[in-house]
Amino acid sequence: MINNLVEKKQFHLNMFKMNCSSGFTKMNSLNIFNKFIVKRASSSNKPNVSVYNWKTKTKVFLKNSRMLTWYICGPTVYDSMHIGHACCYVKFDIVRRILENYFQRTVVQVMNITDIDDKIITKAKRLNKDPFQVAREYEMEFVQDMHLLNIKQPDILARVTEFIPEIKHFIQNLIEKDLAYSSVDGSIYFDTTKYNKYGKFVKVPDIVSNSIKKSSLDFALWKAAKPGEPFWDSCWGPGRPGWHIECSAIASYYFGSNVDLHSGGIDLLFPHHENEEAQCCAYHDVDNWVENWIYTGHLHLGDNVKMSKSLKNTVSVKEVLKTYTANEFRVLCLLSNYKNDVEFNEQSMEMARKTLNKFESFLFNCSSHLKNKQNVQAPKTSLLHTLTETESEVLNNLADNFDTSKALQSLICLMNAYNKYFTKDQRFDCSSLEVMLASNIVSKTLDNLGVDLVKTNVLDNSCNIGLVIDLIVDFRTNLRQLALNSGSSLNKQDVLKLCDLLRNDMSSVNIKIQDSNKYSVWTYSEAIPKELQELTES
Known part of the structure; x- marks a missing residue:
């Protein structure tokens, strides 16, 4: 029995010494591993995180604080979310995961749901x-689509209609400061001519x-009621909120006079975010309301054509997921920087x-x-060096404006x-330690970026499904070996045929x-088998 932690450590150390290959001395093998551990520990200091700020048009460092407040412009829920929207939310989900998983920031994220708007009213009349x-x-469909894409739900989803009192208070404050006025139709507008910034x-x-x-630049804070449309009473008359005021009121309610991150698609930069910044700085009496404005690029369908509902060329999330997996769509987003445009076509998705x-x-x-037993080799200095360099490169690339493209390239290298060390027997000609470390770096990076590994190589083992499959595959392996070693070609072919039938059934x-010659291994894929896909579509 191993009674305490010290004895356990000594036991594993002795086992490692015993298993070192004859090509290296035991002490030299331990020295190589120790150097790797020391170098890995010394590189654990986190770099500062820089982000491209669209207001200053420069990269700036995020404030050195454990908590970050983040307001993200949410959807106007009058139609299904298309993949242009999805691309934006997936990219911001990636940024959030990087901040939380790599730089240990506590991100408090609020997203609005615009549930009263001209487009919603028009759609309701039509239906x-x-x-x-x-x-x-x-709104329910939007939340479902976010789940299908493995996007973490914001800490708070705030419906505009639940913040009418806060919106009216915000507007009244601007009126009292002589920065808003009532128009002839009873609506309230922000006066840009009196706000010199x-x-x-x-x-x-x-x-x-x-x-x-x-002025043509003035924007509505409160829209006067029209016949047959929803409205709320106010001291200026019945009406409903303007578009820009909702985000300002909700973000101010939760975060006050300063927000660390505010994000949206690049098309929101003007006039939406320009108007938000103006009315919030006026309301809070500050020069700057948001520290960092970050934006995603457009999603194009080829030939630089933007996907847009107004152009009637949208593709819904559920339509895309009939052909591609959520992981594949996320990798598409990872292959370029979050602020760049994305091309969505067969070629880019195939990549x-x-x-x-x-x-x-x-x-x-x-x-x-790692599953198959083999002679343990000593670690190779060159591979351990590559491991530490890769970890450092991934971290530095992610710290540099969340450059996932370069981070993935480091993993591929x-x-x-x-x-180069992979053999035809499906093994690496190196130590299990090195294989385990490399597997850990790759899998952990993908997991940290939101690639759902449960839907790639790992099954949910809550019911020991993986163990059952292991037993089936092991039984099949033994059966194949029995057939391959059999002197009777007839029996061999019959048994191998049964093995192939089981393999095909499992594939379904x-x-x-x-x-391989001696071993059989298995993996799980989330891709819908062709036979089942044909059945569901028929």
Whole structure:
């Protein structure tokens, strides 16, 4: 019996010494491993995280604080979420995971749900439904789509209609400061001519004459009620919130006069975020309301054509997931920096699929190597050096404006270095320690970035399913070996045929068995088998 921690450590140390190959002395093997541990520990200091701030047009360092407040502009729930929206939310989910998993920041994220809007009212009239019913239905669908894409839900989902008192208070404050006025139609507008800091994000367009507003740049804070539309009473008359005021009121309610991160698609930069910044700085009497404005690029369908509901070229999340997996779509987003545009077409998705397959194959080969017994080798200095360099590169790339593209490339270089040692017997010609460390770096990085490994190489073992499959595959392996070693060719072929039938049957439920001369290994894929896909579509 091993009674205490010291004895356990000494036991494992002795076992490691015994298992070192004859090509290295025991002491030299331990020295190599110790150097790796020391170097790994010395590189544990986290670099500062830089982010591209669109207001300053420069990279800036995030504040050195354990907690970050983040407001993210949510959907107007009048239709299904398309993959242009999905790309934006997946990218911000990746950024959030990087901050939480690599830099130990506690991110408090709030997202609004615009559940009252002209588009919702128009859709409700067309469907002959109540606008609030339409909004709730699409809100539920939005949350479901976020789950399907493995996007972490914000800490708070805030419906606009639940913040009417806060919005009215916000507007009243601006009126009292003489920064808002009532128009002839009873609506309330923000007066950009009296706010001399308007235009922080872009050079504002020229002012043109307007019959209702003082300036064409002025924007609605409160829209006067129209016949047959939802409204709330106020001291200025019945109406409903304008678009920009909702985000300002909700974010201010939770975060006050300063927000660390505020994000959205690049098309929200002007006028939406310009207007938010103006009215919030005026409300809070500050020069800057948000520390860092971050944006994702557009999703294009090829030929630089933006996906947009107004262009009627949208593809819904559920439509895409009929052809591609959520992991493949996420890898597409990972292959470029979050602020860059993304091309969505067969070629780009095939590249994402191949990249994901490359990771899956490597993890599969690592798993096969570690499952099968073999002679233990001493660690190779060159591979251990590659491991430490890869860890450092991944961390530094993610700290540099969340550059996931370069981080993935570092992992691919690591896998290429290991694949040089991969043999036809599905093993690596190196130590199990090195294989285990490489597998850990790759799998942990993918998991930290939101790639759902449960749907790639690992099954849910809550019911010991993995153990059952192991037993089946082991039985099949023994049966194959018996047949291969049999002197009767007839018996051999019959048994091998049965093994092939079992392999094919397992494939129909996404369990792939791969044979070598002596071993068989298995993996699980989330891809829908062709036979089942044809049945579901028929």
